[in-house]
Amino acid sequence: MEENGNKLHKTMTSQPGMSDVVLGCVMPYIDDPKDRDAVSLVCRRWYELDALTRKHITIALCYTTSPDRLRRRFRHLESLKLKGKPRAAMFNLIPEDWGGYVTPWVNEIAENFNCLKAVHFRRMIVKDSDLEVLARSRGKVLQVLKLDKCSGFSTDGLLHVGRLCRQLRTLFLEESSIIEKDGQWLHELAVNNSVLTNLNFYMTDLVKVSFEDLEFIAQNCRNLASVKISDCEILDLVGFFHAASVLEEFCGGSFNEQPERYTAVSFPPRLCRLGLTYMGKNEMPIVFPFASLLKKLDLLYALLDTEDHCLLIQRCPNLEVLETRNVIGDRGLEVLARSCKRLKRLRIERGADEQEMEDEEGVVSQRGLMALAQGCLELEYLAVYVSDITNASLQYIGTYSKNLCDFRLVLLDREERITDLPLDDGVCDLLRGCEKLRRFALYLRPGGLTDVGLGYIGQYSSKVRWMLLGYVGESDAGLLEFSKGCPSLQKLEMRGCCFSERALAASVMQLTSLRYLWVQGYRASESGHDLLAMARPFWNIELIPRIVGEDPVIEHPAHILAYYSLAGPRTDFPESVIPLDPSAAGISS
Amino acid sequence: MSRATVELDFFGMEKANSCKSQFQKFIDRRRSFRGIQGAISKMNPELIKSVIASGSTNRNPVDWRKSFSVPSSPKEDRSTSLPSLPLLNPALRSIPSEESPETAPLTIFYNGTVSVINVPRDKAESIFKLAVEGSSKNIESVDSSKAANPSSDQQNLLEARNGDLPIARRKSLQRFLEKRKESSEIFSVEWVGIIRFKMSTSIVLGSCQGFFFHLWREPHKIHEEGVPQGNEPYVSARSPING
Numbered sequence: 007m008e009e010n011g012n013k014l015h016k017t018m019t020s021q022p023g024m025s026d027v028v029l030g031c032v033m034p035y036i037d038d039p040k041d042r043d044a045v046s047l048v049c050r051r052w053y054e055l056d057a058l059t060r061k062h063i064t065i066a067l068c069y070t071t072s073p074d075r076l077r078r079r080f081r082h083l084e085s086l087k088l089k090g091k092p093r094a095a096m097f098n099l100i101p102e103d104w105g106g107y108v109t110p111w112v113n114e115i116a117e118n119f120n121c122l123k124a125v126h127f128r129r130m131i132v133k134d135s136d137l138e139v140l141a142r143s144r145g146k147v148l149q150v151l152k153l154d155k156c157s158g159f160s161t162d163g164l165l166h167v168g169r170l171c172r173q174l175r176t177l178f179l180e181e182s183s184i185i186e187k188d189g190q191w192l193h194e195l196a197v198n199n200s201v202l203t204n205l206n207f208y209m210t211d212l213v214k215v216s217f218e219d220l221e222f223i224a225q226n227c228r229n230l231a232s233v234k235i236s237d238c239e240i241l242d243l244v245g246f247f248h249a250a251s252v253l254e255e256f257c258g259g260s261f262n263e264q265p266e267r268y269t270a271v272s273f274p275p276r277l278c279r280l281g282l283t284y285m286g287k288n289e290m291p292i293v294f295p296f297a298s299l300l301k302k303l304d305l306l307y308a309l310l311d312t313e314d315h316c317l318l319i320q321r322c323p324n325l326e327v328l329e330t331r332n333v334i335g336d337r338g339l340e341v342l343a344r345s346c347k348r349l350k351r352l353r354i355e356r357g358a359d360e361q362e363m364e365d366e367e368g369v370v371s372q373r374g375l376m377a378l379a380q381g382c383l384e385l386e387y388l389a390v391y392v393s394d395i396t397n398a399s400l401q402y403i404g405t406y407s408k409n410l411c412d413f414r415l416v417l418l419d420r421e422e423r424i425t426d427l428p429l430d431d432g433v434c435d436l437l438r439g440c441e442k443l444r445r446f447a448l449y450l451r452p453g454g455l456t457d458v459g460l461g462y463i464g465q466y467s468s469k470v471r472w473m474l475l476g477y478v479g480e481s482d483a484g485l486l487e488f489s490k491g492c493p494s495l496q497k498l499e500m501r502g503c504c505f506s507e508r509a510l511a512a513s514v515m516q517l518t519s520l521r522y523l524w525v526q527g528y529r530a531s532e533s534g535h536d537l538l539a540m541a542r543p544f545w546n547i548e549l550i551p552r553i554v555g556e557d558p559v560i561e562h563p564a565h566i567l568a569y570y571s572l573a574g575p576r577t578d579f580p581e582s583v584i585p586l587d588p589s590a591a592g593i594s595s
Numbered sequence: 596m597s598r599a600t601v602e603l604d605f606f607g608m609e610k611a612n613s614c615k616s617q618f619q620k621f622i623d624r625r626r627s628f629r630g631i632q633g634a635i636s637k638m639n640p641e642l643i644k645s646v647i648a649s650g651s652t653n654r655n656p657v658d659w660r661k662s663f664s665v666p667s668s669p670k671e672d673r674s675t676s677l678p679s680l681p682l683l684n685p686a687l688r689s690i691p692s693e694e695s696p697e698t699a700p701l702t703i704f705y706n707g708t709v710s711v712i713n714v715p716r717d718k719a720e721s722i723f724k725l726a727v728e729g730s731s732k733n734i735e736s737v738d739s740s741k742a743a744n745p746s747s748d749q750q751n752l753l754e755a756r757n758g759d760l761p762i763a764r765r766k767s768l769q770r771f772l773e774k775r776k777e778s779s780e781i782f783s784v785e786w787v788g789i790i791r792f793k794m795s796t797s798i799v800l801g802s803c804q805g806f807f808f809h810l811w812r813e814p815h816k817i818h819e820e821g822v823p824q825g826n827e828p829y830v831s832a833r834s835p836i837n838g
Contacts, residue, residue: 094763096765096766097763097764097765097766098763098764098766098769099763181766181767209767209770211770283771306767306768306771307768307771309775331768355765355768356762356764356768357772358772358775358776360776363772363775363776363779416762418762419761419762449762476762501760502760526760527760563760
């Protein structure tokens with residue numbers, strides 16, 4: 007290796023031109039961000055070449071750097087993904103005004119990023135004016151615009167996008183909070199665009215859109231492959247489905263009429279990814295004719311019970327991705343394990359808590375997990391809310407799910423008694439068995455995992471980069487043991503901890519790869535000073551203090567957010583967020 | 596009071612006329628509820644009395660078939676015609692005073708049937724106990740569930756067991772579950788509101804769970820045997836959102 011390095015060094019110093027040519031040919035094939043990261047650290051020349059040729063950057067937290075720094079390093083960037091609010095915002099745990107404003111980034115993009123074709127903002131605050139600036143400056147070249155779980159804008163902002171971004175292939179608005187004035191934006195898109203391939207305003211509550219505009223888009227855009235909409239009556243979309251001849255993915259809609267009328271709906275021939283919202287038992291049969299083609303099924307917002315799931319799933323032998331609620335039940339998982347051998351991704355969300363709103367059979371436990379592990383050997387992603395769990399079921403996953411990269415388990419709190427706690431051994435076996443694991447979430451309850459178990463997590467999660475831990479461990483000792491391991495852990499989220507500030511600070515200092523920490527619910531010290539033990543250069547510490555509401559009486563425990571930043575502390579704090587300034591003598595609460 | 600038997604298509608056994616416009620269906624539905632109220636007041640109290648009397652001879656309070664009831668239309672047998680339905684009505688109020696003072700009419704909704712029986716207080720309590728035992732822990736009467744129902748947002752944030760943080764739910768799913776619940780509650784409120792009107796003892800048991808779960812499971816059954824359907828959100832248990 008060293009010889010090679012020396013050789014290269016000699017080549018570079020003696021014939022810089024040649025090595026540049028060679029590098030110039032090779033570099034574009036290097037896409038993986040980690041590889042690029044390594045490449046850029048070799049020497050100055052390689053750093054510069056990487057900077058010139060890097061196509062895409064993801065900034066995991068927009069406050070870790072500044073638009074200016076980005077421009078100085080990656081002037082020719084073609085694609086940018088920015089994330090703002092902590093992930094907890096998806097669960098209503100972060101104040102709406104927390105931050106993550108796109109404005110400074112949009113302004114920089116408008117002025118300097120001349121090659122930028124794709125923009126993805128996730129969990130950020132976007133204003134109509136931002137959309138206007140973006141559309142006016144980059145509208146002619148913009149091909150991808152994703153406003154992913156964003157808020158702060160209205161359909162007026164989207165008008166600019168529809169009118170000016172005529173090259174847009176992808177418009178993605180899923181789960182954004184959009185103030186709806188009218189449906190004109192979709193009409194503008196329909197009139198001005200003929201190259202759209204992906205249109206997504208799923209889960210946005212936009213109701214003033216007209217199905218005629220959808221049909222218009224399908225007629226004009228011959229490459230329309232994926233459409234995910236809000237609640238538009240399915241019978242109104244017959245014309246749309248007829249026109250969208252190459253459609254592969256469709257989600258959304260609603261069923262307000264008699265079920266017999268839906269037999270008249272014929273779906274496009276290539277449709278293989280489907281999610282019909284509010285679909286019930288009586289409408290389900292319209293999917294049967296092409297169920298064997300389905301690769302992805304979204305039943306999160308359907309109205310099916312356990313039996314319905316069984317009936318549908320057994321007809322989908324080619325299913326690769328399934329998302330549903332725990333109404334699928336153990337029985338549904340057993341059917342899934344028998345029928346869907348190609349399953350790669352499974353997400354089982356938590357259904358309604360009230361007994362009368364969901365099927366009695368709709369609980370997932372160790373029984374379903376064990377069947378799943380044995381049956382679906384290609385599983386790469388598993389996220390599940392369980393009502394009961396055992397060590398054995400986790401051991402099964404460790405034994406069979408060798409391709410698992412992402413595992414998330416939440417133990418629901420409805421049952422008083424859980425069959426088999428603590429889960430120390432099961433977690434240990436799972437981590438040791440699933441060698442490809444990169445993302446791991448375990449959300450239990452007091453007694454769910456001892457300090458020993460927490461130590462196992464640290465010891466056996468060598469490749470895990472992101473973790474969410476809820477109600478694990480028993481004492482500070484467990485956390486400290488945990489933090490001796492986790493060599494790859496970059497982002498740690500914790501909730502409901504029994505750990506003290508001192509232990510949290512100490513563990514942060516021990517986790518060698520940690521660059522982001524979020525904690526809610528911990529043993530706070532009186533002054534908050536104990537957290538300062540983790541004060542260090544480039545490390546921003548922010549608090550969202552404990553809130554006690556009056557009406558209704560609710561309590562939000564305090565959050566800690568800490569992250570490395572090249573841009574110094576934020577300058578746009580709302581009142582609800584307080585920076586912890588190590589240089590200050592006292593901390594105001 | 597009229598002696599004529601009032602026949603109410605309470606569960607809409609005659610298939611809803613699907614050619615009707617949305618607006619027409621809306622009006623029809625409104626009318627049918629008002630109609631029920633109007634019809635109730637026109638019912639023959641003698642008829643009611645006889646029904647109640649036969650109901651109260653029930654040994655087993657849980658034997659729905661013996662008490663006067665409207666059968667729900669089972670999947671296999673939709674052609675069953677409905678008996679005429681003298682239902683719970685304000686006129687019944689006068690009846691307890693004619694019976695022994697300890698008994699009161701008990702109205703029970705179960706699995707699409709409505710039953711009225713006159714029972715003494717202790718019997719009523721044992722019926723309550725039976726129902727509570729027979730169903731899950733989370734059963735509440737509609738009233739208390741309405742009153743005690745915080746918005747799911749609050750639910751999210753209320754401290755659960757032992758001051759622990761409650762498990763937070765994803766926003767999109769939260770909204771979906773809320774919409775679904777609102778839709779079913781609105782429907783149930785309409786029913787229960789009218790039926791409970793002027794009743795001295797009427798309990799909508801957790802067995803409404805059976806009924807309203809039935810609603811959610813087979814909503815289009817309801818469209819055939821229930822009230823005429825329409826497109827307005829509060830009646831469309833299928834899709835809470837106006838398309």
